[in-house]
Amino acid sequence: MKRTGPFVLSVVIGLWILVAFFVKPLRGAQQTLLLWYTIVGAFALVVGLINLIQSHLRNLQRGQNVPYSLILLFGFFGTLAVGIYAFFQGNAFDPYSPLMWVYGYVLAPLQSTMFSLLAFFLASAAFRAFRIRNMEALLLLLAAVIVMLGRIPWTEHTFAGITEWIMAIPNLAAQRGIQIGVALGAIGMALRILFGLERPYLR
């Protein structure tokens, strides 16, 4: 029952959503199912948070990565306290509320910092990728140099045409090939799941 129940449920709901794509009156139920998924997801978030707190409390008990765990627990409970306070003040999402201050002056800069690291990682990855080790790497380097020259103001006029050609013909052809493969693979996997041949979501 532990395996059969979820399997039957997934097959029935999968078939329902497939049929609803073609039969309009069934689409309402499809929306309801998506709503259920969101509700289950919200409850699952609580499970995730409990796991997060347990894992960091365990770290503190064992003396592992103590500073990091302390910062996380302080950040978690601090933000929660500020949020509850702002909620009872009735201004939780006011731009000048303490909660939005935490969002604007702590969370957003941290997110921006992580995102900006991408520029450095791009440079280091490009350095490795553009080392000419074989013919493919040489072609990659040439294509990248031409596209970069076609995207900067000084050389844009000279290289714009060939840049557009590289992006619209060989690059797009490769991307579409992969996308068609992915679409077919997704249909294949969906059919395997519907037929019960593949059950990656079950033990």
Next chain:
Amino acid sequence: MFEAQKTGILLVILALAALFLYWIRKARTQEIHLRRIPGLEALDDAVGRAAEMGRPVLFATGILGLNNIAVLAAMGILRRVAQKAAEYQVGFLMPNADPIVMTTAQEIVKEAYQSAGRPDLISEASVFYLTSDQFGYAAGVDGVMLREKPGAVFLQGYFYAESLILAETAQSVGAIQIAGTTATTQLPFFVVACDYVLIGEEMLAASAVLSREPNLLGSIKAEDWAKAGIALFLLVAVVLKIFGIDLAPLLNTR
């Protein structure tokens, strides 16, 4: 009730289902040959390398949930990696951004360790939740990598801008990396930064290739024939378009 303008799509799906059933039946009586996928062949070696180095393996699926097909496919790969990690007695780490993925992964990993006869080596703390925030997740996984220094990193699932941040950090700690995604925008980053990459559909075929089960192999062969059919259709459509016959309205669903 039935939306007549979608008849074309229905016919295509029925034709694909028929093709799948044909190849699945054929696969039961006849050996199916699939081309080698280096990224999948390297899975066991990567875990073995981590064992030799005395380091754990790390598995990440990105920030999406189980309703994404790539994340669902990653669960099949996770099972194999966890089984090998149990056999080689290697530590296992899996930070998650989605609690449903975390719960599913906990069950899969637990079962994999049990089937390898080493349930004592795994705890629920190995598969843990970080955050559903994209860059919070990237920062968290990077932190785990820098502290635990995994010997092998598996980035399997659906990724956005965090892909290169994760891959480059794994590269900096000397981990062998096997990535796989269906996100065409992130594939170039993985190709550049990782040792092996499962490109698009290769990832979706992973369960079949790893299990070598005839039913699953047959369905992969059916996909290949479907692809050949689509390529032929595109060719015919282009030639007909040159002569003024447009097949595009056949595919219009609006």
